[in-house]
Amino acid sequence: MTTVYYLSDIHYQHINDWIKDDKKFIVTIATRKIFERLKTDNCVLVVGRAGNGKSSIVRHIALDLRRKYQHEIIPLVRSPSGIFEFIDRKGKQIFIVDDLCGKVNINAQSVDDWFSQIDEILKLIYTSGKSNSKPDADIKFLFATGSNIYDDSIFQKLKLLQKYVFQLSDWPLTDDEKLKMIKNYISPEAETKLLQKLKSDEAYFPLLCKIAERKTADQIIRLFNNLKDFIKQDLIDLKETNNLKFCVITLCALLNNRFKEEMLNDVFESDTERQAFKKVCLEFNIGPNKDTVKRKIKEQLNNLEDMYVAKTESYYHFIHSEVYHIAVLVCGQTFLHSFIKFVRGSFIAERFCFESIISDIPNNKHIIIICDENTEKRYFDRLMFDLEKGNTYSTFHNNQLQSESYRAKFCSYCETRQQKVSELLKHFSEKSYTDNVSSTEKNYEDYTAFSKQHHFFSHKMRKPLIESAWEGYADIVHMLLKSDCDINEADRFGRTALYVACLLGKEEVVKVLLNNNANHSLCDDNGQSPLLVASREGHDTIVDALLQNNADLNACDVNGNSPLLVASFKSNLSTVQILSNNMTDFSKVNNLGQTPVFVASMKGRENVVKYLLSVHSEYILKPDNEGRSPLFIACREGYPDVVNILLRNQADVSQLDWNKRSPLFIASAEGYKDIVSILIQNNAKINQCDEEGRTPLFIASDKGRTGTVKNLVSSGADLNATDDRKCTPLYAACRRGFIDIVKLLYENHASITQCNTWNSSPVFAACRQGYVDIVKYLLQNGCNISGSDFSGTTPLLVACENGNTEIVNILIQQGADINQSDQSKKTPLHASAAGGHAAIVKLLIIKGAITTLTNSNNQTPLDLARKHSYTDIVKLLLTNK
Structure with missing residues (x-):
């Protein structure tokens, strides 16, 4: 039973406020487009810059739905829980989610909250109105977010919403819409004076109009400027x-x-x-x-x-x-000291700047300036206060950290208060502190994907040393270590500060950490060491530094991947060379049995493959756990240059995987005709079969690889070689509907009559699948339409069973016996009557089919039509008794 929750007085207050504001709303082209999208998709995400009216639009549409279609409005939904709290699965509702995932900066935690439930939320619009709901059930979602939020890389986790996006920038306000909008707010006397000026393309136009109310004409011009x-x-x-x-x-x-x-x-x-x-x-x-x-x-x-x-x-x-x-x-700026003391932490981090370093900070136009040393000290005192409250953002993701001078001042301040700083930092790592942190805060999201400082604003990690390693400021890291920060402390993913610095390529931080004896053997929860991640990302200087500190070259992650293997898969050749030059044991493979040569071949890394073979040629034939050689995998992935390199280094052109597939077979299956030519030129066995008896020509025909089929045919492939079921390449092409390949094979003398294990011919296969053009082509070239398979089924019978009226008509015109039955005495008329194919029944009757023949169960076509309640077919058969 569905529980219905009723709206609170606060919700009604919001809606009433919307109604008042809506009196001045101007319906724009964008508004109408969004409304139409919402009617068809039941969900729209409106994306636009701040101040361009997206909130007013979604509110107007919600009010319009309530007025026209009696939708209940659920206003100002802040989180997924708000949807599930008020959902009525049998009613009409419109949920408004404004400022999705943040307003000024993205809220990474909010993204995670929506990501965890967006699939379930969108299912509500798919299921409303279905059989388990009332016919009039109608649930809709109107999301709105700023362009800066939508464009943030973190937002891309919500990819399920992308199909519902409506970009307001695609439908800018017309001059007529702008004039209508501004007339709601200015006096008629000012209209003439403002007419030309107000035709600007200012993105904030709706906001400007609202502010323009009760302003003079001169003020409005300044406002729009x-x-x-x-x-x-x-x-x-x-x-x-x-x-x-x-x-x-x-x-x-x-x-x-x-x-x-x-x-x-x-x-x-x-x-x-x-x-x-x-x-x-x-x-x-x-x-x-x-x-x-x-x-x-x-x-x-x-x-x-x-x-x-x-x-x-x-x-x-x-x-x-x-x-x-x-x-x-x-x-x-007016009440500087009060704001330093009381304003929220994100503003402390983002909107203040020391006058002495202002030239070091990009985008410094809209900041509060601190001019004297006394106020600078107050500012640093505020950072300490935030740390006492458990907030690391304002201190360790501060916008001013970009300035070396600021960092020097901050470190100097910390030195003067070293005991206090040490106590605060110790507090973050104490068990009593971590035990008191809620399970939600402990389960913070992966921050390594973050690309901007402000992504940490809502983050719950609170590990200053690791956060500073992420930022990459070696002087801050050095200061924290002097203040007794635990150099080997790990986050919930098992990552230490050294790991994070190695992963992100923060060279100076790595140097400081190693000089202070950071443990480079500590791995994350996936068994990845600092050396492994630095190798994977191609940070050569860091790899060198770790090796000089005796990092273990052979330490593998939980999947058995070594630093050399991950470097071979992804990194620069220089990284591979550094690692290789320091190794003595090259025998390691990962849990899939893959060698560095194998993964480099799989990714098409020509220079890496060439280098590895120059020093480790013995791995050229070593297969993975599925028996696939480096040559096989390069053929499968489509890298002809790598294939050439491997062949020049004596790769076995006929080496099979455990399913007996050769490099030529897999290249043919994938349709890489250039590689097919290379392999044939290198004496690949052109008719070598896999474990199912399929040749390269068969698999290419079966998958519709026309260019590859041409290559194989011109190179002398056996056109009539059959698989274990005695199917030919031409049969496979007929079964899959590839008319071009059928023609190509037949023109090169492939048999069109050769049958498979069940005596089914190519035309039989085309009839079963309904490929009219192939049936016509085979008939034009003399195929046998009267032959039946071992159960007595004819091409006409199978076409009748499958309801292929056009093919039935073609076969009858070519002389097919319309009364020929199978071993169970089933005629074409039986098959079409039982299948409900009235058009075919009518055609067969017109052509003289006998309506009274019985099958092995003594049933006539009429009996079968009555059994399945096909009344139109029953009438046809009764009329033609």
Whole structure:
């Protein structure tokens, strides 16, 4: 029984707010396209830049579905659990998932949450309306996310959503849509003056329109010229003209864009939140009396005009993320010390910069500048505070770490507080700390795929040394080691800092770690050593350093792969040479029996194969656990240059795998005609069979490899050699429907009458599979249509069984006996009547088929039609008794 959950008052409040905002919504081409996609696909992911109206669009569509089709709206779904909480599998629902997986930066944990359940979620739209639901069941999903989130490499885990993507950039606003939109917000007097200016292609157009409300024409022109500069100046002006409004804006900026109404009643979620509120009120000097202060703020919140602030549920926030970021910049620069102390950790990491290093930081336009040493110390103190709270992001993934000068200052600060830093770092690795971490946080995602610092914002690893190895800053790693960080501490994947640095090619970090006696024999959970991953990734300098520190060249992972083998599979030739020059034991193979020569051949790595054979020629014939030689695998994968190299080095051209397949056989099966020619020129046995008796020509014919068939035929392959079932290559081509190969073989004198073990001829096979063009060709060239297989089945009978009306007609025209029966006395009319093929029954009757013949069960065609309730066939047969 399905449990139905009812919407809360908060949900209805959201929907009511949407209704108010929707009064000014302009339906665009993009809106209509998304609505049509949603009707057919039941799921759309709207992707667009911040400020281009995607939230307004998905909300409007949801309201439209409710108004026109009575869909229940489930607004603002934050996680997969929100869908399963409110799902009604027998009703009409539209789920709105805005800012999927993040707003400013991607939330890697959120990606993992959606990834784990997206398959089950999408199944809801496949199953709604099916037999186990009411006919009117209709579940739809409208996702929306920013282009920056969608384009992030981490988001690609959600590949199941890619087929539902709608890119707003593909349907930009037309000039007419822009003018209609802006008319909702500006006075008629300003319209003429703005007409030309507002035809820009500004990506933030819907946001600009919203901000333009109640602004003068000159202000709107400045706004459209530069959104960020306009808001910045507007806030600076507000600071001078309305202290109380600027106070509210500062509170919203400082309190993570969520200034909660309950704070005015002394309800705070944390002591830090309480202190932040108190500090801002003191900064603005709005009165010593606490109740008076709160009353003044309440009065101000009753009128939010020109404040860039809106209310949702019980909290106040900026109308858009762009406004939020600009407000943080203005307010943060104004109340620098308060923001350093109280703003959220991601802003500490991403939006502050020391003036002395500003030239070292790319993209430094929208940052809060710290000008003096005293404030720098306050900033570093804040980093220590974050570490005390268990947050490593602001400290070890800080944007300023790009600057060597900043790192020097930070390390110097840590030296002055070495005891404190050591205690904090020790706390991260203590058992008491790790035991208190929730199982969810312990089960963090694999960070080695991360490509940007901010991917760590929501990450739960909290291992400073390993995180700093990922970043690649050797001076920070050195400082951490001096502060007694455990050099061999591993993450949940068994990876140490040395492993991570070797994997990612952080040479200077590797040098520091090795100089401090990091254990290079420690492997991850898959048995991969630092040397193995450095070899696989081709980090030659690191490989050299590890070998100089006596790293084990023969240490294999759980799959038996050695450093040399993984390097042969993927890395530069130079890596292979370094490893090979230091090895003494070359006998190791992996668990699949593969040698370095084998894997290099499998990947088509010509220079690696050539080098390995120059020093390890004995491995040229060594097969893997399936008996496949390096030559075989190169033929299978289609690398002619590697094939030539192997043959020049005396590879056995006829060496078979355990299924008795030769290199020529597998090349023919894959259709690599160039390799086939090379092998034949090197005296490959052209008719050598596999364990099923199939020749290279047979398998090429069976798989439709026309070019290869030509090569083999012109090279003298036996056209009529049969497999263990006595099927010829021509029979195989007929069975698979390859008319070009049938013609090619017949033109070169292949038999079209030779039958297989069951006396089934090529035309029989074509009739069974319904290949009309092949049947016609065989008939034109004199095949026997009256011959039957050992059960008495004729080509006409099998065509009738399978309902191939056109083939039946052709065979009858060529003189096939329409009453010829098989060993069970089944006639073509019996077969077509039992199969429900009315058109064939009618054709057979017209051509004179006897309707009263009985089969071995004494049943007439009429009896069979009645048995299966084919009323149209029953009528035909009764009419023609």
